[in-house]
Amino acid sequence: MYENKDKKKKEGEHLTSLSELGEFGLIDRLTQNLPVYNYGTLKGVGDDAAVIDLKDKLLLLSTDLLIEGIHFDLTYTPLKHLGYKSVIVNLSDIAAMNGVPKQITVSLGISSRFSVEALDEFYAGIRLACEKYKIDLVGGDTSSSVTGLLISVTVVGEGVREEIVYRNGAHSGDLICVTGDLGGSYAGLLVLKREKEVFKANPDMQPELSGNEYILGRQLKPEARTDMLALFRGVGAFPTSMIDISDGLASETLHLCKQSGTGCRLYEEKIPIHPDTVKQAREFGIVPTVCALSGGEDYELLFTIRQEDYDKFKDIAGISIIGHMTSPDDGEMLITTDGKTMELTAQGWDAMRKR
Amino acid sequence: MYENKDKKKKEGEHLTSLSELGEFGLIDRLTQNLPVYNYGTLKGVGDDAAVIDLKDKLLLLSTDLLIEGIHFDLTYTPLKHLGYKSVIVNLSDIAAMNGVPKQITVSLGISSRFSVEALDEFYAGIRLACEKYKIDLVGGDTSSSVTGLLISVTVVGEGVREEIVYRNGAHSGDLICVTGDLGGSYAGLLVLKREKEVFKANPDMQPELSGNEYILGRQLKPEARTDMLALFRGVGAFPTSMIDISDGLASETLHLCKQSGTGCRLYEEKIPIHPDTVKQAREFGIVPTVCALSGGEDYELLFTIRQEDYDKFKDIAGISIIGHMTSPDDGEMLITTDGKTMELTAQGWDAMRKR
Numbered sequence: 001m002y003e004n005k006d007k008k009k010k011e012g013e014h015l016t017s018l019s020e021l022g023e024f025g026l027i028d029r030l031t032q033n034l035p036v037y038n039y040g041t042l043k044g045v046g047d048d049a050a051v052i053d054l055k056d057k058l059l060l061l062s063t064d065l066l067i068e069g070i071h072f073d074l075t076y077t078p079l080k081h082l083g084y085k086s087v088i089v090n091l092s093d094i095a096a097m098n099g100v101p102k103q104i105t106v107s108l109g110i111s112s113r114f115s116v117e118a119l120d121e122f123y124a125g126i127r128l129a130c131e132k133y134k135i136d137l138v139g140g141d142t143s144s145s146v147t148g149l150l151i152s153v154t155v156v157g158e159g160v161r162e163e164i165v166y167r168n169g170a171h172s173g174d175l176i177c178v179t180g181d182l183g184g185s186y187a188g189l190l191v192l193k194r195e196k197e198v199f200k201a202n203p204d205m206q207p208e209l210s211g212n213e214y215i216l217g218r219q220l221k222p223e224a225r226t227d228m229l230a231l232f233r234g235v236g237a238f239p240t241s242m243i244d245i246s247d248g249l250a251s252e253t254l255h256l257c258k259q260s261g262t263g264c265r266l267y268e269e270k271i272p273i274h275p276d277t278v279k280q281a282r283e284f285g286i287v288p289t290v291c292a293l294s295g296g297e298d299y300e301l302l303f304t305i306r307q308e309d310y311d312k313f314k315d316i317a318g319i320s321i322i323g324h325m326t327s328p329d330d331g332e333m334l335i336t337t338d339g340k341t342m343e344l345t346a347q348g349w350d351a352m353r354k355r
Numbered sequence: 356m357y358e359n360k361d362k363k364k365k366e367g368e369h370l371t372s373l374s375e376l377g378e379f380g381l382i383d384r385l386t387q388n389l390p391v392y393n394y395g396t397l398k399g400v401g402d403d404a405a406v407i408d409l410k411d412k413l414l415l416l417s418t419d420l421l422i423e424g425i426h427f428d429l430t431y432t433p434l435k436h437l438g439y440k441s442v443i444v445n446l447s448d449i450a451a452m453n454g455v456p457k458q459i460t461v462s463l464g465i466s467s468r469f470s471v472e473a474l475d476e477f478y479a480g481i482r483l484a485c486e487k488y489k490i491d492l493v494g495g496d497t498s499s500s501v502t503g504l505l506i507s508v509t510v511v512g513e514g515v516r517e518e519i520v521y522r523n524g525a526h527s528g529d530l531i532c533v534t535g536d537l538g539g540s541y542a543g544l545l546v547l548k549r550e551k552e553v554f555k556a557n558p559d560m561q562p563e564l565s566g567n568e569y570i571l572g573r574q575l576k577p578e579a580r581t582d583m584l585a586l587f588r589g590v591g592a593f594p595t596s597m598i599d600i601s602d603g604l605a606s607e608t609l610h611l612c613k614q615s616g617t618g619c620r621l622y623e624e625k626i627p628i629h630p631d632t633v634k635q636a637r638e639f640g641i642v643p644t645v646c647a648l649s650g651g652e653d654y655e656l657l658f659t660i661r662q663e664d665y666d667k668f669k670d671i672a673g674i675s676i677i678g679h680m681t682s683p684d685d686g687e688m689l690i691t692t693d694g695k696t697m698e699l700t701a702q703g704w705d706a707m708r709k710r
Contacts, residue, residue: 015471018471026497027495030478030497031478045492050458054412067505103416116370120384136389136393138407140382152420
């Protein structure tokens with residue numbers, strides 16, 4: 001009835017499809033000029049987590065929605081792993097603020113094809129992540145869904161005012177660093193998708209997953225880099241800006257540049273990629289760097305540091321320096337291994353494939 | 356692949372369907388024996404909101420998942436109203452703890468049939484609720500969905516230790532009170548569903564909604580009783596237990612009884628029902644009390660007070676005393692207007708219809 005009225009009212013008007021704006025454009029549009037009513041609200045939309053001032057400490061709040069068929073495929077994702085990963089992706093947002101995750105809520109929409117035992121498996125994964133990261137599951141909401149499984153996790157964390165790192169604190173000249181290695185999760189996803197196709201063609205075929213344990217682990221059971229805060233404290237220096245790598249190195253680097261008002265130069269040869277990722281990417285005919293730039297779901301931390309802090313950070317194991325921030329006039333650039341300078345784009349995939 | 360393995364492993368085993376357990380049974384099972392790792396976690400699963408100790412005050416956290424086709428029907432729910440209500444149902448959870456809601460996050464899963472303009476409407480409702488209740492929208496997550504609209508809202512609130520009211524604090528002899536009137540939201544829903552059927556049969560027919568403004572407002576644009584905290588402070592007394600009425604008076608009363616370890620006696624004649632609700636329920640051939648007991652979505656507060664506090668609470672306008680708590684041995688009872696004593700059940704519908 002109402003939909004009908006709306007349609008009549010808008011006859012002849014151009015309605016904008018969601019794809020015209022894209023996810024980030026849509027969020028910008030929907031959340032522009034949001035007023036702030038409460039003194040404690042320090043940071044709203046636009047970082048890995050919201051920041052709420054509690055005077056003696058800061059409260060961090062982040063939420064992620066995971067939808068079957070969009071964010072995960074249960075044909076190759078065990079429910080226990082899915083439960084674990086649902087927690088991890090949220091903890092990673094708190095790690096990206098340099099805070100400590102403390103509590104989560106988990107809401108589920110469940111279609112009737114799931115048994116109670118299947119949900120037990122899912123919750124076993126949730127509990128495992130909570131145990132490992134010392135997180136309390138404090139609430140949630142459970143309802144039926146029309147189709148598939150919907151998961152909404154919210155995490156609450158704590159931070160110390162002087163330690164919290166936002167996306168917008170980088171300056172020209174700052175070094176760009178990344179933890180761990182990148183692209184493995186995407187390479188693992190490619191293997192799982194290939195085996196799904198094989199399985200569809202011949203259900204009796206055993207999946208060929210051996211030898212790919214590392215990249216499959218990166219995809220199915222990622223970890224959150226909540227360990228970094230203690231390491232930063234240990235060397236007595238903190239990043240100037242930080243973000244976690246959920247959408248791929250290119251997209252995250254552009255977020256830091258946009259919010260900090262800088263340009264950047266990333267060096268392809270410096271991007272850390274695990275040998276198993278390199279091997280598997282090549283088998284699929286993909287430049288390994290593409291997995292790192294556009295694959296996503298690595299849940300490593302991308303951050304910037306002052307040049308004068310270099311001596312402090314260089315002693316932290318497992319950090320790679322992959323470039324530096326520049327003046328915004330210099331643009332966001334990737335220097336390829338063969339010395340070419342190309343523009344860094346969130347859709348780095350196509351550009352890189354043409355090489 | 357994994358699903359297949361799971362199925363093989365479990366061949367012959369009995370898998371439990373979700374309907375065998377029901378929502379509350381499922382939550383109990385999934386969240387039993389949850390460990391607590393953090394000192395600050397005071398109250399986990401099992402109340403309207405989780406409670407986290409921040410020393411000088413308490414943090415309240417609650418979340419609700421709303422799924423198209425389960426929780427709302429867009430054929431008769433304007434998107435602006437839906438946005439508004441999505442916020443209200445969460446604020447109501449904080450009101451039910453006697454706290455003050457402060458911030459929300461809103462996550463959306465959106466299918467491609469929604470235009471950007473439709474989401475603008477939805478967010479206009481979100482913003483209106485935020486403005487009215489002085490709430491900051493601080494974050495969220497937006498993604499595509501396979502089908503329909505999914506809404507996940509999380510609210511953060513604050514409370515004062517001495518003022519927070521849990522579900523488990525009632526004692527035998529406490530008076531049972533309710534704010535406002537009940538059953539209106541469900542009566543409004545019945546009207547909307549009837550008009551949807553009329554519309555399906557004849558799309559040119561104008562919906563017959565006039566005269567039903569009150570109950571339609573109760574369904575489409577409910578309010579959260581965040582005003583009660585100041586009233587309680589004003590009389591200098593607080594409830595011993597409290598819950599908000601989202602599932603119907605019967606279900607909520609049973610929650611208070613179960614968690615407080617009491618029985619209860621509710622008096623049908625004392626249950627506040629608006630004349631428009633009575634009129635419309637009768638038109639549908641439904642006993643009006645059924646709308647109050649089992650309709651839900653009224654978002655009024657159900658609470659208990661000490662008998663000795665009666666003189667304080669009686670001066671608050673718009674509160675009805677509808678019964679009292681008893682020893683658990685006396686069961687959960689409803690005394691009907693014609694003097695019969697019947698057991699109060701969350702499935703009060705069928706029992707009442709047979710009268």
